[in-house]
Amino acid sequence: MQALQGIKVVELSRALSGPFCSMVLADLGADVIKVEPGPDGDMSRTWGPFDRGVSTYYLSCNRNKRGVCIDFRNPEGLAAIHRLVDDADVVIENFKPGTIDSMGLGYDVLSARNPRLVLGSINAFGADGPMSGWPGFDQIAQGYSGLMSLTGFADGDPTRTGTAIGDLSSGMWLAMAILSALLERERTGRGQHVSTSLLASLVGLLSVHGQRYLSLGDIPRRTGNAHSVIAPYGVFETADGPLNIAPITSDMWLRLCQLLELPALPDDPRFATNEARVAHRDELKAALEARLKTRGKREWTELFIGVGLPAGPINTLDEVFADPQVQHCRLVETVEHPTLGALRQVVTPVSSSAVTGDSPGHVSRHAPPGLGEHTVDVLRETGFDEISIEALIAAKAVHQQGGYSLPEKALEHTAGVTQ
16 A cells, blocks of 8 residues: 655654654655664664564564664754655654754744644643653553553553553554544645644543543453453453453353353353453352363454354464464565564554455565665755755765765866865
8 A cells, every 4th residue: 555655754753652643654655765873773673682683672663664773963964854744744853842943944944944844742641731841761651651550460560551652652643643634735735734643542542441531530450361240351361371251241251161061150140241241250260260271262252253253362473473363364475674684573554445466455665774875875865965965964964874986077076176
């Protein structure tokens, strides 16, 4: 799916939320120019673990982009950024509120130069308000949003999710907002400034728990892997690992007891109704697990599915990427990396009926760029001549991976010039 072909995105963000947003747009066909601060680049390049010296964190969220390295603190570097933005469709940033304004890259300035520009911003707690200036990272926002209060076991600590869900969800929310702004631009001819925050993104995911409080004043508590109002529902141990089961109706409950050859359970007063089963969930779990531990999680899954009961193993990542359904859905693709060779990556999980043939519709075209890999190429496209590019490099306002040599024609103009 290449619906965004012809859309130029200038990414001024770092770490995860902004880069993830721009990667989604790149996977959809946009020309994303990742502008990293010189001379060291995106902070995520230093975060391990590393694959032969390359950060896997950086690799996870930067494919299908072109890389430019510019010193944001150098006036000539900032001027170069302005020129990059002048014909861009989208700019993405995730600095603290006020930072891009202080650099002369605020929306009022950019839109005056380019009225069709869409500026997308992500911050920690919001663009304004009493906490807008607070620094924030994913886990801080998970706690502040209430999400961690819902996650974990009742007798344990509040728990973060295993992935950086605040960063990732804010990136997805912003991608959605940018696409909407581009669509609206087709009607109005003007861009706009769209934004979200880690806090807003996570509060937006509270869903039924948030509504439960807003409607009833009820503060949900942590229930671990058990459902707060349905039993049995959740994680149960088998002979070789944990299994999720979800018999959510009375009919499913009876089928579960029949499959497990536990005919007395439905008549037991402790388990006769869903409310009773919730009240006695620990005793019920023990009774079910005594039977479930006689077989493995994959075998039980097939038996449950065979009688129409929702169930599935809790897979480790080696099991996930070896799974036939994951492989059939082509959720991993391979792209050629200049130093790592064949690089497997998790795809953006969307496809389109407009794509025919063997292509799944979400093709990885380019490996994540090296630091400053495309600086000179992008500057040329932006209208810089060779002498100007050489001057920017000499002033360390920009950086090019692997060095830079002037073409012969440009060398003619510099003959006899002393430094």
